[in-house]
Amino acid sequence: MKPLRLLSLILTWMLCAGVGADSLLVVKPRETELTRAFVDALQDNYPKRDVQVALLERDPYPGDAALVVTMGLEALEWRLRQNAPTPTIAVYVTRDQMAxxxxxxHIQVLLASPRPERQLLLAQLLFPRLQDVGMLYSPSQRRQLEDWQRAARQAGLTLHPGEVTQPLALLRTLSDLLDRSDVLLGMDDPEIYNASTLKPLLLASYSRNRVLIGPSAPFIAAGSLSTTYSTPRDMADSVYLVQQMQWQPGAVRYPQRFSVLSNAQVARSLGLAMPEDEQLQQTIQTREGNAP
Structure with missing residues (x-):
């Protein structure tokens, strides 16, 4: 075989394989500030590895990568259609999407949703005398509600669920729930928390001097009081930590690393004296570390 022909075949094979044996392949749906920040943080955690990045629209192939990291539900669904048994950690998938x-x-998931135990502990730190917590949910999220009920029992709190069977019943269900609750906790439920429902939910809650904790960081700017969440750095660190553990096939986890984000303006308007977010994060992390 001629040298040029052999070189061409080698280059073609390398392009098809995509990545080398020590490589880490990140598959993301699109280029955004969040995806760039996550990849940068991941590269910091793997300085001796070749971190390759591929857009989902180009239909990449895992090749000989030692690890694949997918970002978002679309990328996870793409990975589930692949035959390659390469170990894969899926990130930025919410709890409601996992149903x-x-x-x-060969796949594990690091959820973007806040961990129920963590959110409840945050609520207890903000309201030390807290006893009753309210939670709205749609029928499609009954399974997720079970996780919250279990976490509330462990925290010594009473969780009052309010099922919203149709959009017109949302505010009526909320009103009944606020009569029995000191705080409203939000779960990842797009039928309850979305652009059209959030403002009336917040107005109704704050008119009764009740706050909303959660359901995620984007809702803080809109008027939610506080939440735990994972920054791109937190998520990248959590990927690294998962890879150091014994592989658990099909495991669905919450990120070990997290931050706290609060709305100081909401706190002031309600006359609440809030600890600093960093202090809240450190206290929660310490208590999680000491948990049996």
Missing amino acids: EQDLLS
Whole structure:
């Protein structure tokens, strides 16, 4: 075989394989500030590895990568259609999106949703005398509600669920719930928390001197009081930590690393003396570390 022909075949094979044995392949749906920040943080955690990045629209292939990291539900669904058994950690998938997913043994998930135990502990730190917590949910999220009820029992709190079976019943269900609750906790439920419902939910809650904790960081600017969440750096650090553990086939986890974000303006308007976010994060992390 001529040298030029051989070189051409080698280059073609390398392009098809995509990445080398020590490589880490990140598959993301699109180029955004968040995806760039996550990849940068991931590269910091793997300085001796070649971190490759591929856009989902180009239909990449895992090749000989040692690890694949997918970002978002679309990328996870793409990975589930692949035959390659490469270990894969899926990030930026919410708890409500996992209801229809059957994971393969070589895939684990790091959820973007706040951990229920963590959110409840945050609520207790903000309101030390807290006893009753309210939670709205749609029928499609009954399974997720079970996780919150279990976490509330462990925290010594009473969780009052309010099922919203139709949009017109939202505010009526909320009103009944606020009669029995000291704080409203939001779960990842797009049927309850979305652009059209958030303002009336917040107005109704604050008119009764009740606050909303959660459901995620984007809702803080809109008027939610506080939440735990994972920054791109937190998520990248959590990926690294998961890879150091024994592989658990099909595991669905919450990130070990997290931050706290609060709305100081809401706190002032309600006359609440709030600890600094960094202090709240450190206290929660310490208590989680000491938990049995």
